[in-house]
Amino acid sequence: MSSSARRRPRPHRTLRHRLVAALAAGTLAAGVATAGLGAHVATAPAADAAQCSSSNFTDVPRTKRNYYPAVTWMSCNGITQGYADGSFGVGKPVTRGEVATFLYRQTTPNHPKNGAVYFTDVPATQRFYSTPVAWMAQGGFANRDAPTFRPNDPVTRGELAAYIYRLAGATAKRPQVSAFKDMGWSTQFYQEASWLRTAGIAKGYADKTFRPEQMITRGETAIMLQNANRHLIGRGNVTTPALNPLPHGAGNTGSTAAWKAKAATWAVAKAQSSSSYYQYGGNGPNGYDCSGFIIGAFAAGGKGGLPRRAADQYKAADSYVPLSQVQVGDLVYWSSGGSVYHIAIYVGNGQIAHARNPKEGVSVTSINYAPYNMLSVAGRYS
Secondary structure: OOHHHHOOOOOOOOHHHHHHHHHHOOOOOOOOOOOOOOOOOOOOOHHHHHHOOOOOOOOOOOOOOOOHHHHHHHHHOOOOOOOOOOOOOOOOEOEHHHHHHHHHHHHOOOOOOOOOOOEOOEOOOOOOOHHHHHHHHHHOOOOOOOOOOOOOOEOEHHHHHHHHHHHHOOOOOOOOOOOOOOOOOOOOOHHHHHHHHHOOOOOOOOOOOOOOOOEOEHHHHHHHHHHHHHHHOOOOOOOOOOOOOOOOOOOOOOOOOHHHHHHHHHHHHHHHOOOOEEOOOOEOOOEEOHHHHHHHHHHHOOOOOOOOOHHHHHHOOOEEEEHHHOOOOOEEEEEEOOEEEEEEEEEEOOEEEEEEEOOOEEEEEEOOOOOOOEEEEEEEOO
């Protein structure tokens, strides 16, 4: 134990304050290209923080000056406990689930703890990252470009830059001239990496590259998170989730009939096509209204004979199931005054495809994109 750890702290001089003072004096510095050490974090209880001035990970001794201060900071503030074998895993790639958990513990946010599922591969409970990933979705820090989160996949430097940028609420635009040789105006994560450099979070490598596609290690992540801490304090609270949860049971579609799978595939492809557009009374091949789009999807699956109007398509269903049991190929409806006026096809993973209106066109959205006037049942065709 160091002499500073044995001295009785002055009133209100917790480890948090001592670290800030030390950092302000420049006594801690990093020797890796990702950046120098940053500020404090308020996640560990005061009593624990006051007793913590070092970490004892087998792979991060004090002599490992590149990583020891940042890893100790994470340990002392309850952000990580390392592995069961006593190591931190300093050189191991960090996973998406681990990053979500680190950021969650670092900011200790308030958010809806509703036990909802936002990604098909992350259960509401049972995983150490379940709640952190749900929070990432609620806050919009992790986009749902796909229905899965892939919690065990490694994180790239560009992805971590994006997580930090979003959580910090940064709004900096892309600079005209890049500071990195391997990134330009159109490079993915250019805006985020440029902000990290300006904010002193990650300066990149000595050869003036950022290497956005390179996997980042747990040790490098510790340094980047500590540097970013002053930008993250007080961030992350969520009142209204940015993403709607998946419907109960969504994504677990069982054995989907072949024609329904074809219909859903067609619907997604059409919605993603730049040539598709909304047209009142449209039956394709490019312009559709909502009921014409459903006819096209069913026809692609080999299912003909569907009525033309949305209200009649609702009545023609063979059966109806609660939305919590919706499956690929089922139809969902919106009604006003007792009459169905809009219809969409469920394509799996909490999403629907539909021809919405002249402004929004043909698109794939969350099934909960407009809960008002939405019927509580889905229509199922055999």
